[in-house]
Amino acid sequence: FDFNLMVVGESGLGKSTLVNSLFMADLYPDRRIPDALDMGNGNTVEVEANTVEIDEHGVKVRLTVIDTPGYGDRLNNENSFEPIIKYINDQYNSYLCKESGINRKNIVDTRVHCVLYFISSLGRGLKPLDVAFMKALQDKVNIIPLVAKADSLTAKECEALKETIRQKIADHGIQIYDLMPVDDDPSLEDPEYVKEISSLRASFPLAVCAAQDVQEVNGRQIRARRYPWGSVEVDNEVHCDFQKLKTIIIHHLEDMIERTETMHYENYRVQCLMN
Amino acid sequence: FDFNLMVVGESGLGKSTLVNSLFMADLYPDRRIPDALDMGNGNTVEVEANTVEIDEHGVKVRLTVIDTPGYGDRLNNENSFEPIIKYINDQYNSYLCKESGINRKNIVDTRVHCVLYFISSLGRGLKPLDVAFMKALQDKVNIIPLVAKADSLTAKECEALKETIRQKIADHGIQIYDLMPVDDDPSLEDPEYVKEISSLRASFPLAVCAAQDVQEVNGRQIRARRYPWGSVEVDNEVHCDFQKLKTIIIHHLEDMIERTETMHYENYRVQCLMN
Ligand SMILES: Nc1nc2c(ncn2[C@@H]2O[C@H](COP(=O)(O)OP(=O)(O)O)[C@@H](O)[C@H]2O)c(=O)[nH]1
Ligand SMILES: Nc1nc2c(ncn2[C@@H]2O[C@H](COP(=O)(O)OP(=O)(O)O)[C@@H](O)[C@H]2O)c(=O)[nH]1
DSSP states (O other): OEEEEEEESOTTSSHHHHHHHHHTSOOOTTOOOOOGGGGGGSOOOOOEEEEEEEEETTEEEEEEEEEOTTTTOSSBOTTTTHHHHHHHHHHHHHHHHHHTSSOOTTOOOOSOOEEEEEEOSSSSSOOHHHHHHHHHHTTTSOEEEEESOGGGSOHHHHHHHHHHHHHHHHHTTOOOOOOOOOTTOGGGGOHHHHHHHHHHHHTOSEEOOOOOOEEEETTEEEEEEEETTEEEETTOTTTOSHHHHHHHHHHHHHHHHHHIIIIIHHHHHHHHHHO | OEEEEEEESOTTSSHHHHHHHHHTSOOOTTOOOOOGGGGGGSOOOOOEEEEEEEEETTEEEEEEEEEOTTTTOSSBOTTTTHHHHHHHHHHHHHHHHHHTSSOOTTOOOOSOOEEEEEEOSSSSSOOHHHHHHHHHHTTTSOEEEEESOGGGSOHHHHHHHHHHHHHHHHHTTOOOOOOOOOTTOGGGGOHHHHHHHHHHHHTOSEEOOOOOOEEEETTEEEEEEEETTEEEETTOTTTOSHHHHHHHHHHHHHHHHHHIIIIIHHHHHHHHHHO
16 A cells, blocks of 8 residues: 655754664665755755655555655745645645546555654754644644654653643644544553553654664664764664654554545545535 | 853754853853744844853953854744844944043953854754854854764764865855964964864864763763763763863963954954944
8 A cells, every 4th residue: 555654854853864764775765965055045845755665564565755855944944834735735636636537446645644743852842833834734634743863862851852842732732643543443442552552642752763874782783873972772762762653653554544534635625625 | 351252053052051061150040941932933033141250270251151042043044143243243333432432441341252153963064044144254253163962973974064064164265263373373383283273173163062960970970961872971072072172262262352353353443444
């Protein structure tokens, strides 16, 4: 099946490293790293898609990663997400046309099923752009906010930052993809499942690290970032939430597709019919 | 004597931690940490000064730290450094008036002697705002660019980032405070000194880390950032350039004051006379 993952955040937040690490694949084969300074000249945010076939536990997924270079990198970021909203709506529009077409059997679903939204670990929480983005897109697409480069935060700073972000998200009434099953979902009757979901949600937003290099640490070959003072082990749940993120994404691919279909796409369809 | 140090960079780059660590003092006693989101509403960049008397090796210095909250934190940062330029020029103007006044004996020098400019370690080098700032202020004040939160960079990434930044600075012909003595300076005849200066300059821009907490690391009490995977020792030259920065600042306080007087202030004075 098709899964379309959009990745949004300022350049240098480790987005491509994370996505490649999540799916153990090079999802940016022709990437030319744009010179951040060229983007200061009022160029618009680009939207670029790369598709790769991956195999997750025997399930074949045609994964498309949608990159948004230029987001948040300008001197003036006031229109950073217009092109992104346009892209998302264009996919809904295209799907709507195909659905109402004669040949409905083999529609290729290009709708964005999930946005990984990278928040800088540098600042004090959400920047104005982060809040504006999430408010504008929360009812159009599933958003998973992530704290990027979590290895620049001590355990205490990380928890404080997560708390600050959770508070801001609550204050602004922002709806993120947070694994909350709908009220009548049968899974809510399984206390083990509810407990697992609650504990995952308690660590939102997930603070991630990523690395593509395999290093030898204590005699084992693992993915890590080696510093003079120690190595951050990407798969170590004490070091960062990478494993949590991987678990969530792999287990919820279909749920995210369904929520896009029944909630976000439905909103779009209804809005179109009303206009 | 008076030394006026301005600190510029996006919020959360560790500026106040660094300044406090450099001078072993709390230079931000009444600091209220602004909510980054309140600043998205087009408020201007503030300029705030705090003065403290410090003792450096028996030399009494009246150190004023000038903070610039709001710089680089907006959705639209196009006017981020106008207030800063204005502040710098105001101090030159005020000095000019005092100098031409009757009582010239006890002029308090409020001119900015040095700007510590913090560059984010997240991105790929200089952002458009960084270049714009340095180009606009290079002939008005001594600028020392720093890579902030250097502990999020591996040794290899750090060197690559420094190289990228040095190249950009050279491409744009930006003049930073880089310890280069003027051509006829007698110190140039001392090969030891030249060697030491060259090696310091080769590690520009300095990549700094800071910490105010004293941690016990391997039985010693030292300033460090403790992570689950190891501790970054601020004073350890293998870990970051904090010690280099401290050395440079302490040894060049008077040189920076002199350069402000004979170069930057002189430029200002001449410009005033011509207009
Ligand atoms: N400190 C830290 N650096 C990272 C991490 N992940 C990637 N990087 C580094 O950040 C830089 C930019 O990464 P990249 O994935 O190209 O960022 P992108 O522009 O957001 O796609 C590279 O030098 C990476 O090695 C991380 O988790 N922590
Ligand atoms: N990773 C890292 N974090 C730091 C460093 N220095 C300070 N911090 C942390 O960054 C956060 C913001 O620091 P602060 O000095 O208040 O930043 P400012 O807004 O630029 O003045 C605090 O949680 C600090 O503990 C550093 O060198 N590396």
